[in-house]
Amino acid sequence: MKKTTLSLIFLFTTLVQVVAQPKAYEWKTADAAGYPYRYVTNDPMKARFYTLKNGLTVILSVNKKEPRIFSFIATRAGSNTDPRTNTGLAHYLEHMLFKGTDKFGTLDWAKEKPLLDQIDALYEKYNKTTDTTERKKLYREIDRVSGEAAKFAIANEYDKMMASMGSQNTNAFTSYEVTAYMEDLPANALDRYLAVQAERFRQPVLRIFHTELEAVYEEKNRSLDNDPWKVQEALYAALFPTHNYGQQTTIGTIEHLKNPSLVEIRNYYNKYYVPNNMAVLLVGDLNPDEVIKKVDAALGYLQSKPVEQYTPAPEAPLTAVQVREVYGPTPENVRIGFRLPTAVNNLKTGAVITICDELMSNSAAGLIDLNLNKQQKILGGSSTVDFNKDYSVWTLSGRPKQGQALEEVKNLLIGEVQKLKKGDFDDNVIASIVSNYKLNAIRQLENNYSRINPLLESFIASKGEDWHNEVKKLDALSTVTKGDVVAFANEHFKDNYVVVYKHKGPDKNIVKVDKPEITPVEVNREAQSPFLSKVNSLPMDDIKPVWLDYRKDFQKSKAGAAEVLYVKNTENELFRLGYRFPMGTYHNKLLPIATQYLQFLSTDKYSAEQISKEFFNLACTYTINSSGEYTTVRLSGLQENFEKGARLLEHLLKNCKANDEALEQLKGRLMKARADAKLNKGAIMQGLMSYAQYGPKNPYNNQLSDSELKNLTSTQLITLLHDLFSYQHQVIYYGPQPLAAFTEKIKAVHPLAQFKPIPALNDFKQVEQTATQVLFADYDMVQAEISWVRNTDQFSPALAPTVELFNNYFGGGMASIVFQTLRESKALAYSTYAFYGVPQKKDQKYTLTGYIGSQADKLNEAIAGMNELLNQLPESEKMLETAKVSIRKNYQTDRILQDAIIYNYLNAQDLGLTTDERKLIYEQLDKLTFKDLQKFSSTNLANKPYTYCIVASEKRIKSDDLKKYGEVKKLSLEEIFGY
Template sequence: MKKTTHFFFCLWLLLTFSGVSRAQTAQQGWKTGTSPGGYTYKYLANDPMQARMYTLKNGLTVLLSVNKKEPRIFTFIPTRAGSNTDPRTNTGLAHYLEHMLFKGTDKFGSLDWAKEKPLLDKVDALYEQYNKTTDEAKRKDIYKQIDVASGEAAKYAIANEYDKMLASMGAQGSNAFTWYEQTVYLEDIPANALDRYLAVQAERFRKPVLRIFHTELEAVYEEKNRSLDNDGNKVDEALMAALFPTHNYGQQTTIGTVEHLKNPSLVEIRNYFDKYYVPNNMAVIMAGDFNPDVVIAKIDKAFAYMKPKPVTLYNPKPEAPLTTVQTREVTGPTPESVRIGYRFPGGVAQNRAVAIMADELMSNSAAGLIDLDLNKQQKILGGGSSSQFMKDYGVWSLYGRPKQGQSLDEVKGLLLGEVAKLKKGDFDATVMQSIVNNYKKRQIETFESNYGRADKLLDAFILSGGSAYPSIIGLNAQLAAVTQQQVIDFANKYLGDNYVVVYKRKGQDKNITKVDKPAITPVEVNREAQSPFLQQVNSLPMSDVQPVWLDYKKDIQRGKAGNAEVLYVNNPDNDLFRLGYRIPMGTYHNKLLPIATQYLAFLSTDKYTAEDISKAFYGLASNYNLYSSGDYTTVQLSGLQENFAKSVALLDHLLRQCKPNEEALASLKERIMKGRSDSKLNKGAIMQGLINYAQYGPKNPYNNQLTNDELKALTSAQLIDVLHTLFDYPQRVIYYGPRPLAALGTDLTQAHQMPTAFRDVPTRQAFVQVAQQKPEVLFADYDMVQSEVFWVRNTASFDPAQLPTVSLFNNYFGGNMASVVFQTLRESKALAYSTYANYNIPERKDQQYSVSAYIGSQADKFNEAVAGMNELLNALPESGKLLETTKVGMKKSMQTERILNDAIIYSYLDAAERGLDYDTRRQTYEALDKLSYADLKTFASTQLANKPYTLCVVASEKRISPTDLAKNGEVKKLTLNEIFGY
């Protein structure tokens, strides 16, 4: 994948299909309709997605769902082939190919194909020679030849031309991913860019050219090395290998083995493309604003050149039953945990609904056995269960983290104890109806977005190719029909002593073999070049779409509930509501708030036990959440409008009437202490601490926490007082839902207790951004293969007049895959898998702008990576074509961008924090045409170039020397106590 390799199926396959045709077929309730031009499609009745399934003459599947809420379309183009279909001798091949399908064809991505082709042929031949050579000295010599030949070929390549074409039409989120049974290419495009999009996609899959291969291969090396630093990934691989001793689910990883990564074959990659990228094995999936009758004809015309071929998908012999417990161990620097996995039938098997019901009964984040018996009673640090359904098999996993002093075997025993309850039927069967109700809510939420709709269509295509749609879309009804006895029978059949347990232990992994850095000479990226095909695509007409800016006075209705202001947006589409109480008091005012909100989950009231409360919310299909940022605490509640009054009253009752529980508090303190220890083992948490230290100094928002001694001295009375009085402070009510505003005020007044006068908010602790006066390096030692580097610098005070320049600069310089930073550091120099840079807009009007830049690379590339980013920060490269593409793409994206639902209210609140009362997008849109490279250069010279930065570095001191660190400024190695504040 271009950004993330592994993709796990969303399990809530709640598709329903419908249409307008009246012809009824005999096949499982399908109906058929015909679009103009004779395109026949299938659909199912009463479908809120109004989806159609077409099969074109060449076998290409087309799945369409119309959603008119915004003038955009989310698209997937999947092929039903992934790492399962990799040759055993070339694992990782599908993933390689995914990367290369962004490099162009003989028509785009090339300055001169006639001159480029013979050079690429030479690169091909050298790779085949390299692949078959075992002598290391000879291999190094061949790779030098590859590097030279690739550099010559790159002189004729136009790097990232695909990304430029998509960006210029206003596309967002251009990406792809590879998994076991699929490789998928995705885009979010303006509705008026459909013709351009189809022209590019049709050409993309016609004849892909594997250009700039060795630098992209190095990006894959980086991706592999990042996976070696990911303990969760290692646990997953160990689990799957034991569950599937013969099936490729366990025997091949998506990225591939180190040995195969070192020996790629371009011939095998092309063979793979020719074998699996055929129309009868692919689909075009769209959800959004379009006319399906028009779109199907356009898709047919664009992809009619594709010829079908017989496709044999991976279809191995069944795995032998597991008859004993398999134990595996994984070591690494992250906290200890245990994971237990079972194997059962996958795809759309008849017992799928029963399997999902069993999983939900075990863990649904509220009222499952693990939720109530282990998490709610704090018997472990945290745990749960999850299901995956692949085409051939399903995997059910339980996971748990130990408390302080608790062994992994004890956690394992507790988890298996809950499995035993499931097998005996020792669970509250009434929760099953609550599970069905919550699925109903999730279904509605899914259909709100184009992505959610397209994702459901994608899942169904990959799992069944279309044949099992009725079974998939009937899942909600199937869940409602599941009985307690069916769950018991399922558990006893599949959940015996046939599981795999993986112990994740803390320690050094001595088995890691990283992919070594090859010697790569930076290649040309030809930023200014444009192929005739790009010019042809950009000449295709795009109908005008007028941008829509928010008018906060018109788009938000205002009312009152008691003495609180209500900010209201109507939901005309469905029965969901989302309610928020925004209280201007956060952790900067009271450090007890985040602990009090954790404590609440374990408290009873005078009427209900803690378990009763969890079951009650889950039974209402409602969710509540309390979140404290520095300046605000937001109490959020969502659910079905029919249960609004009950949900609001229950939340009020809980906060106002919760009772102290000393045993729960003692357990919570132990768990927080263990969680704090675990955070010190998390490289992401460590980096966030370094960044805050760089921005604010030794005392910063990140370590603004109780010390361990203060935590130990904390009393129930203190926390209960925080909870009981939370609604006594000033609050704004945020509501998105179907209830009219006038009626809402009455509902809230009756269900939500509000004081006649609000309390005064405590004094806010101020955190002041520091001024970087000299180059400095903040270093934290961590056992890892990679090095993670962040540049931090605070700059000027917030000035809204700078917003258009900032927005254009971010998009041009470092905000996407067509930007200067990505093109230079990844595409040209192969220094990183992930890199970006951003000029950050402050959240409040009294804060400063800041610069942040990031590169994650192999430790042995540290000096090159830092030098590469420094060069870009100090001298902004000029590319007139890239700048123009950026401006055009931003305008087209903004023309079709719509801020909807309760996001309207939060947009208003964000603007208000900056002292603004208008939608700043309009200001940027109107200024773009007037901005030039000179403006960006002046901006970069003033704010970025040749300024002192603080480098935040997380890496292993065994792999990066103090001397290398010191080249970038005065080095300060921070202790974990300094970083975290405890």
């Protein structure tokens, strides 16, 4: 179980009883509707594990909170099972399983197939050819025949089918041991979903291959620009000198990507995509007795066959520290990895590893948290565990302060490991860790996605056989003693680790995947296979949408001078409390610094370390977040600890004491963090886009200057913290306590007298783009990233239906015009999108934002491609109807629950709305036509001035190319960041 920091909450009475009298977690067998299944007694998810006659695993868990079902179809095959001669194969097979079969994705299979056979043969010949000239000639022929074949293909028909049934999060992923395909679908779409999946895995066709392969090339190039990814690869390569964890990357080597074999891909599919190696996982609003019949009817035809599992030889023990060095443009850091035993079917080992990890770092009271982060000895540190099938990996990470050597960070981290080995930690922390984990298990039950993930991990590890251990793990944690931890640490945490030093500097080992010459292929937007029509004709029971009623769905009250907004928790004993101030960084730039300073402060009653421990022992979590116009203080936990947690938070903010030494250390860390931000390409792009939207003085560079930060005093920050609760704010509560009782309680623990007025607002106004301009930032990277920014008209509630439909149709997913054209047809990017952004306030303007990340040598093609779409909205009645149906079906099953109701209301207030705008969109959607979208696009987007924000390397981009698009302004990092 990975570490979670947002739901650390105290163990309530019934769970205490569980610790005292452990329940029995045993496999049992039952039979319902003619299908035998297994289950684990006292499993809170009540998961059923079926095995169909063909060996297919089916795992079902019921959750009735909303009328949706989350699904994974998983295959126990990933990069571990790639042939050594074709690494990356599992991953690009994953991409190809969205392309269809001989029944969908094709206009005319009889005419398409001979061309695809030619492409197969050409790739085999291409792979065996070494002469550069001959290879280029063969690739041109591949490109030509692919263009002919694409005339008979229907791009993205899978995505269209899923969108038409209201599915969300259509995607897939590949890792070491699994490839999984996910959907989040309406509960009434299950018949359609299963019909599509049954056909999808029957006989996939590898069509439109060379453009999709180019998308994989782009993904590889993105990985070359991703320093954390490179660090992880280096760590695993050293930890696993023989195991495929370290010897085969998921995306594959450049050499293998350049020489793909469709024959090998097909062989791989036939070898591993068999029912006895696969699972269907469904979690949500379902009837298991009905669903298992449907899954069997849909997928029972699949034929099982023996599967050769990856069975590596055991790794030899590491007997010395292994050092690796990685270079790149991002900030320096250290990562340390220990290879540990597998926790699969080893309950005690998994529990002890988890406790070790949490004792080291739990974001509150771990050794790294208290001794390194709280004392500001490093810029930041943490730990985490990867529980893989064959081995576990424990990772420690640390970032250096300004001028601090990476080796010193490493030594500090290892020093905390030595304390673990000596037992130099508070015994009580183990009990608090256990309590937090148990309550986090309750949180996990609230969400389909969080429910399904552990089930997927269990299938990957053991085909579900160790699920009883996963359920038992919560109790197993309770049995771990200090002696267990010390013994395990001394056995496994020796000089047997790998340390990766990430240095700032050029990576001389980067070899990018060169851009092949690709002719754009047909996408046949208006085409539709008979199979799609058949699927769309399958009945879907009506689900009535549920709109928020701001007069009924939450309650209002008063507590002193504060407004109280209340939603009752009828499900469990958890609470969430919020204090929301209409005052943020636009009012006072010191707010985010003051809240960081707070974590290092003592009071007259507690030291800073004791405060962290007190919150952790209560299993209460508090956060303080300041955005532009709002600051929100949040506290969450168990209702029985509400008063203690609230009083502790009150005490901390009102009684924190100045600590000049801590402030000086914080200033140093902030200076280093600010310098590090300038090395982050994502942060640079954010700054460019804010500059484009607001001009030279914008929300992003609304920062203290270096001199202002240097001259900052404790008095300024302490005054702000002490006074925070005296400013106007609302009280937001979601919990089990009745409103009247809560109101009396909050007045007692959080006195609400007359409020101070809110300071003046530094109001940032969006600029008007009157001429096309290029904002450029130089960054040492393989790719080029381009964003389009244009502010348009002021917000209007009446535009909501048009904006929603435009975004879904034009640039909002894999079934959209932008994705289909720029990725599927032209192979210009791995990631691309465009959306018409709705402002947060009624007096603000909409902003069109487009994005494409491509190889640097594709910059001109990428810009031309997006501009063509912005200037002339392509027409497709079929895609428009798909967009409408998708929106309609999503709204029918969309449910806003818990305190999200209150925050939805508050956001609506900012826009001047008095009702749930989703109702207006739903009711007006069918009245909209393509002419409405065309008029909208022509009025706001077509042939209008844009600001292009480009982050790329000057060594890979020609300045004359940039000048073609408008006046070029190269921004300095100081202009972007404000310091």
